[in-house]
Amino acid sequence: NAGVTQTPKFRVLKTGQSMTLLCAQDMNHEYMYWYRQDPGMGLRLIHYSVGEGTTAKGEVPDGYNVSRLKKQNFLLGLESAAPSQTSVYFCASTYPGKSYEQYFGPGTRLTVT
Amino acid sequence: TQLLEQSPQFLSIQEGENLTVYCNSSSVFSSLQWYRQEPGEGPVLLVTVVTGGEVKKLKRLTFQFGDARKDSSLHITAAQPGDTGLYLCAGGRYGGATNKLIFGTGTLLAVQP
Numbered sequence: 001n002a003g004v005t006q007t008p009k010f011r012v013l014k015t016g017q018s019m020t021l022l023c024a025q026d027m028n029h030e031y032m033y034w035y036r037q038d039p040g041m042g043l044r045l046i047h048y049s050v051g052e053g054t055t056a057k058g059e060v061p062d063g064y065n066v067s068r069l070k071k072q073n074f075l076l077g078l079e080s081a082a083p084s085q086t087s088v089y090f091c092a093s094t095y096p097g098k099s100y101e102q103y104f105g106p107g108t109r110l111t112v113t
Numbered sequence: 114t115q116l117l118e119q120s121p122q123f124l125s126i127q128e129g130e131n132l133t134v135y136c137n138s139s140s141v142f143s144s145l146q147w148y149r150q151e152p153g154e155g156p157v158l159l160v161t162v163v164t165g166g167e168v169k170k171l172k173r174l175t176f177q178f179g180d181a182r183k184d185s186s187l188h189i190t191a192a193q194p195g196d197t198g199l200y201l202c203a204g205g206r207y208g209g210a211t212n213k214l215i216f217g218t219g220t221l222l223a224v225q226p
Contacts, residue, residue: 040218042218096212
């Protein structure tokens with residue numbers, strides 16, 4: 001049982017390049033989330049999904065796209081990277097219920113030069 | 114818009130000291146969670162409180178949810194170097210089927226041996 005995994009762990013992009021971050025969970029969770037973490041800002045929600053085939057915008061969605069083709073995977077895409085997207089990205093998952101507990105992956109550190 | 118403010122932002126103390134971290138909002142939350150995050154890892158849930166005035170204890174950590182469910186505090190007794198990390202509060206709201214959380218700005222704690 002690996003929990004939530006993220007690939008890659010580190011990536012350096014040049015402005016304008018594209019990339020996809022992969023999140024996978026083996027806990028059969030319905031809900032999945034992508035966050036970015038910047039110093040002094042806590043975690044901010046980019047996009048989220050409440051089930052296979054469904055996605056929705058979070059607090060800071062501009063410049064990102066997502067897809068949830070399989071229940072266990074949630075992909076985050078950057079079509080044209082900008083320096084402002086330099087951040088640490090976290091994926092999380094959870095099940096429907098009142099506790100709202102979320103399980104996080106180890107993160108991807110992305111630098112855009 | 115940051116709805117959850119944490120204070121202090123940084124805290125450096127000696128082993129054995131006590132400390133309190135605060136999480137404040139003008140909004141009401143249906144639940145309040147505290148996470149701890151260590152360098153290079155994702156946040157890990159410490160506790161969830163759901164009732165106004167609720168107090169929960171986890172060994173040397175005491176968590177309290179405000180009576181009006183707008184604020185929370187984390188008190189650590191006799192801090193140890195192993196308590197070092199980033200502490201994040203996160204609020205959940207009634208309604209919807211998304212289990213979305215709003216994260217606080219974070220408190221970085223360093224406990225010196």
